[in-house]
Amino acid sequence: MRCCNDDNMYGTHGYEAGNCGTRINHITGNNPPIGSGNARGNAGNPLRRRDGRVLLSHGDGGLLTRRLVEDVFLKHLGNAFTGQMDDSARLPLPPGAEIAYTTDSFVVDPIFFPGGDIGKLSVLGTLNDLWVSGALPLYLSAGFIIEEGLGFAELEAIVRSMGEALCSCGVSLVAADTKVVPRGKGDKIYINTSGVGVIPPERKMQRKALPGDRVIVSGTIGEHGLSIMALRTNVDPGSLTSDCGPVGPAVDELFRSGVQVHMMRDPTRGGLASVMKEVAELSACDLLIRESQIPVRPESQELLDLLGLDALYLPCEGRVVAFVGPGPIPEGWSEIGEVRDGSGNVILETKYGGHRRLGLLEGAPLPRIC
């Protein structure tokens, strides 16, 4: 398999994160787990000759399942370490380490969007959750539910971008499973991923914002939700692409800067506003946010106006909002507001000096009709 040549990002912490590339300890089909993965050598790929689509029988645990696993999944997600195909992965962890463990399911429609696809999203979505908890991601598992009829070219593109995302983050895929459901019982492909990471002592946070903290974000907001919405509404997204990406580098910089990080979140579903509301309630504080300081790309603003959407409620897939104490913040982060004594309100000062309350997202963001 192809792979990048990064060093293990977290080598310095002394945790074995696998080398660049992915390690699969077990991959199962619809029913029985498949045994050893050494029956490759399939130059004239029979899968693709069968009209290039996933069939129900690719999920029955038999020969076709094995072919699917080998020709698509192992090809892009396996590596030199693959081989200990087993019913479960056995993972080394540093003694006494605090483990972070998270899971997420991805059902995005459309499955390909400018700047990414469901594969990349499913890897980074889970890794990002680990990073914002202060963890260094180590291992990932993935479960695929594929609707009969999905094209192999599409499936392979998705799996390939998972491999690339894992690779660039130095994380190993250690377990995976595939099921195929009859046409109409699913929507092309659903992916669930779970991730495990280790929280180093210097990254332990109190997981609460404190009065006096500053609210900072790691980049421009709204691009992921907006590019998906543009596709769904048949509006040309122009140069806009999803922000789908790893938050690891921005988080690393933040910790390196020495500023006291009290809490972090990644504003995915529900957007920045919903996440801030959750933090305000959890911390029993008020947040005062200044609209004029929230970074939004000009090309996003144009689309937002056209569709009548609010960037604050659109999901980001590569951004972090952090609540930090005094001290200089790294480049790329913007200060957008502050934490005050209070009782869980988020108050936005509009760029015109008015105020409005921000609540949780209620109902999906929809373009206005008129």
Place this chain on the structure above:
Amino acid sequence: MNDDVVERAIKSSRDPQVFRALLASVKRNVGFLSKKPILMEVCGSHTWAISHTGIRELLKDEVELISGPGCPVCVTSPGEVAQMIELSYRPGVIVTSYGDMIRVPGRGGSLEASRAAGNHVEVVYSAMDAVTIAENNPEQQVAFLGIGFETTAPAAAVAVELAKARGLGNFTVYSAHKLMPPALRAILSLPDLNIDGLILPGHVSAVTGRKYFDFISDYAVPAVISGFEACDILYAILKLVKKIRARDFSVENAYPRAVRETGNTKAMAEISKVFRPSDAFWRGLGNIPLSGLELNTQYSSFDAKVRFGLPPVVEEPEPPGCSCAEVLSGRKTPRQCRLFGKACTPSNPVGPCMVSSEGSCRAHYVFGR
């Protein structure tokens, strides 16, 4: 107007400095009036923008801003909603709808509940998408729920013509489109009417032209067409305040970068080619003669009401306890509804004004303090 001028106008319509100057001017001019003026907008996008920019709060001591029948989903009558839901239960029918509509509660539940019950309800973002669905599902009947005003009707008309040109025998429109002037006449004729000025909808006016609204001067209520940026809206409010003082009842265009005297004649021609005015029920205003649009005879095979043999729409009661009717006719503010924020929230809406982002209950709830 050339593009440069428009560009500059748009930029300055978002300039916080321009905004502050306009705000100060509105406040100063209100000082010359004998009472706090009540201004009504009749456009869902205005409802939203007035709350979203904070204008409602910044002017709370000077101007009372209320919403009229301008939210497409909200003005759709309970009888129409019931028929839409009923249609979705017919076997072999795919109902296609703008997203907000599917959450509106009505007799028989809602389209969302119908979808959960296994019926085929698809959210679309334009009438064209519905035509595409019809093409891709030749075995099924595809009914598009046409709601909205002079703004959305042209697109529905184009979709009907396209379906006709492509010979799609399985595409129909359930027309619940509404026309703005008859509703405004109805509002302005209410005996208990208590408004001092009208903020007219910029999008509708861009289609219809300014002249379309000249009849308002007969009612001795000043009216100004407004755009949607913060400064556009303040500018329109400023003009209204001055007109109230001067007792100037002409209809003024404060959104010239998008609105002309005669509007978009092509779009208006589309409407009258495919549709003709018909009596229609409005939530809050009841039956208003010739205030809706139905398909012309030569397009009647694309009329869902004809295709599915639907009976004429009748008056249906509002959801119990819901004051949407009063809210939509400016007789109550959202907060005066006793369900507001208690039994009725955006997650659990009782009436359409809490469903739609253009609804005033939702705007007051989401942006209220």
